[in-house]
Amino acid sequence: MxxxxxxxxxxxxxxxxxxxxxxxxxxxxxxxxxxxxxxxxxxxFERKNQLLRPPIANVDQVIVVMSILSPDINLNLLDRYLLMLEKSKVDIKIIFNKIDLLKNDDLNYIFDIYRNIGYEIFLNSNNETKNIETLKKIFNNKITAVAGPSGVGKSTTLNNVFEDLDLDTGLVSKKTQRGKHTTRTVKMLKINENTYIIDTPGFSSLDLSFIEDRAEIRDNFIEFKKFSANCKFHNCFHINEPSCAVKEAVKVGDISEYRYNNYKLILEEYDNIRRY
Ligand SMILES: Nc1nc2c(ncn2[C@@H]2O[C@H](COP(=O)(O)OP(=O)(O)OP(=O)(O)O)[C@@H](O)[C@H]2O)c(=O)[nH]1
Ligand SMILES: [Mg+2]
Ligand SMILES: [Zn+2]
Known part of the structure; x- marks a missing residue:
């Protein structure tokens, strides 16, 4: 303490x-x-908010880190994590990391999906220093938790932004392209009077036990909200219901099909768990 x-x-x-x-x-x-x-x-004392995995209280924001390669970008995992964070009502930013490994593929469509939802996103490589000032400003005067899968470069990014830090980092397994769970505990560090960072252990999956109610899944895909008021049914889940404005928005490209498909997969998985 x-x-x-x-x-x-x-x-x-x-x-x-x-x-x-x-x-x-x-x-x-x-x-x-x-x-x-x-x-x-x-x-x-009473908490202004609480993250569920890992358990942390009173953060101003969470920066989710995802590598584009090594480990491969996993949008289903990202969407699950966002779902959980939205439930905690914290500010969310996303770093797409290891951008130096991007060869020919154009991943702009992915970055756009999350930008269009309204998340502030950053493309970062820790082989460079050009983002350091931008990222430093993001952290300034806030309590920030940095979260994401193992091996994506959370600790490396923090070391890169704050020269004085010396957090443990570890290689990604060559064979499985997975992180090796180098960071083992949740660690809160003080940068200055009003700036704290929290490095967290990476995860490789996220089960849905944090969900208490089916509607949470629907309501925390936040980009649906803009359209769902126009669904015919007030309690529409945007699956098979007729005159569904969300499905219509997916069809015309106003909602990302990737996100919608992940929504359906997560809802289905949740319903399957509940059945047994
Ligand atoms: N090419 C490349 N490699 C990076 C970058 N950032 C981190 N790495 C490498 O990725 C590996 C994993 O980095 P860590 O910082 O330990 O990852 P982490 O997210 O903290 O992982 P856990 O502590 O296991 O959750 C290390 O070998 C880093 O050198 C980057 O921007 N580009
Ligand atoms: Mg780490
Ligand atoms: Zn609907």
């Missing part, structure tokens, strides 16, 4: 266990300091 700019090793009091509150990274707490300089967390 940070207390008047000092780090205090702290334990949570037993009462939390009874109240089912577990302090997480980012929490603001009431501390009592023991004679030996260690601390006790007496109270966890």
């Amino acid at each position: 940070e207390n008047n700019n000092e780090i205090v090793l702290s334990k949570a009091r037993g009462v939390f266990r009874n109240q089912n509150i577990k302090p997480v990274v980012g929490d603001n707490v009431k501390l009592s300091i023991n004679n030996d300089g260690t601390g006790y967390i007496d109270e966890v």
Whole structure:
């Protein structure tokens, strides 16, 4: 815990266990300091928001990092993660990383999908320094969690932007092109008085157990909202219903077909889990 700019090793009091509150990274707490300089967390103050995976509280924004190659870009995983973040009501930005590995393929259509939804996106390579000032500004005066699959370059990007950092980074497996889960714990670091970054362990998949209600899936594909008011049925899920404005928007290209297909896949997976 940070207390008047000092780090205090702290334990949570037993009462939390009874109240089912577990302090997480980012929490603001009431501390009592023991004679030996260690601390006790007496109270966890109300959280302005809470991320589910990994559990973090009170962030101003989450930057999702995805590499375009090594590991390959995975839009289904990205859409799942966005779905989860939208539920937490945090600001979201996306870094498409390892842009140096892009050879001939034109991935602009992918970048456009997310730009058109309204997410601020950045194309980055850590072999270069030209983005550093831009990214530094993004982090400035905020609490930012950096999240994404293992091996996409979260820790490397943070090291690149903030010269003084020396976070562990690891090679991507040559054979599977997957990250090796180098970052093992959620780590909050202070850059200056009002700027904190949180490096998080990468994941390779994301199950849907965070979803409590089927409608959440629909409502957190946020670009549907603009159209769904014009669906014939008030409670339209945009699957087989007649006169569906969302499906119409997909047809004419106002909503990305990739996103819509991922929506259908996620909804189907959720329904299958519920059935058993
Ligand atoms: N070509 C290229 N490689 C990069 C870039 N950024 C990171 N890497 C490499 O990708 C590998 C994984 O980087 P990490 O920073 O450890 O990835 P991470 O996202 O923190 O991974 P976890 O901690 O496992 O979640 C390392 O070998 C980095 O050198 C980039 O922009 N271009
Ligand atoms: Mg890492
Ligand atoms: Zn509809």
